Amino acid sequence: MSRLAIKICGLSTADTVGAAVRAGASHIGFVHFLKSPRHVDADQIRALAAIAPADVERVGVVVDPTDEMLDELAATGALTALQLHGKESVQRAAAIRHRFGLSVWKAISVKTRVDIDAANAYAGAVDRLLFDAKTPDGAALPGGMGLRFDWTLLRGVAVPGPWGLSGGLSVDNVAEAVRITGAPLIDVSSGVESAPGIKDMDKIATFCKAVLQC
Numbered sequence: 001m002s003r004l005a006i007k008i009c010g011l012s013t014a015d016t017v018g019a020a021v022r023a024g025a026s027h028i029g030f031v032h033f034l035k036s037p038r039h040v041d042a043d044q045i046r047a048l049a050a051i052a053p054a055d056v057e058r059v060g061v062v063v064d065p066t067d068e069m070l071d072e073l074a075a076t077g078a079l080t081a082l083q084l085h086g087k088e089s090v091q092r093a094a095a096i097r098h099r100f101g102l103s104v105w106k107a108i109s110v111k112t113r114v115d116i117d118a119a120n121a122y123a124g125a126v127d128r129l130l131f132d133a134k135t136p137d138g139a140a141l142p143g144g145m146g147l148r149f150d151w152t153l154l155r156g157v158a159v160p161g162p163w164g165l166s167g168g169l170s171v172d173n174v175a176e177a178v179r180i181t182g183a184p185l186i187d188v189s190s191g192v193e194s195a196p197g198i199k200d201m202d203k204i205a206t207f208c209k210a211v212l213q214c
């Protein structure tokens, strides 16, 4: 079985980028969303991304971004992928992929099987689907809330193309999540923090170790 990919999301310091890389993360994520406690601006993303070796994918997380915002991020030359974490339509996702020439991920907010099925519409329009827990109406953030969904909804589902699992993962539950879903990529944020927006280097190390043992 091939090694699972790991994305540590919401990094905002050089130390924690280093910790993620040393622990074996294949992807590092930078949240560019002002309301998030993990928000980093374009200059910070440029500096943080430069710390990682070239073979580590650098994912910019955005929510219903404007082209101007994406122009600024793309101009950093720091990102290999954009993760669309808002209500972007299939057409908007495809247009972003075409315009910016970066790999495009679409986060799919999941509560029921209907949400999983709706992801099929993005087949061919994006490079990866990321199944994440749907946050409640009125929640402060559309992701990074430490919420999980019913992983059995993904059991036996033929996802069209590369995908990943996200939402409420931690060292205590990630092996079960992988066993149930068979996810090829695991994404985590709150589960490796000591407080919202504060990544914990030890938690990053133990989480990655647990994933790599799956």
Ligand SMILES: O=C(O)c1ccccc1NCC(=O)[C@H](O)[C@H](O)COP(=O)(O)O
Binding pocket: 009, 010, 029, 031, 033, 036, 037, 038, 061, 062, 063, 085, 132, 141, 142, 143, 144, 145, 146, 147, 166, 167, 168, 169, 187, 188, 189, 190, 191
């Ligand atoms: O993390 C954020 O603050 C965030 C804000 C706005 C949109 C998306 C955000 N995070 C996206 C991620 O990829 C998270 O890793 C994912 O939602 C899982 O988060 P968690 O449940 O905390 O592990």
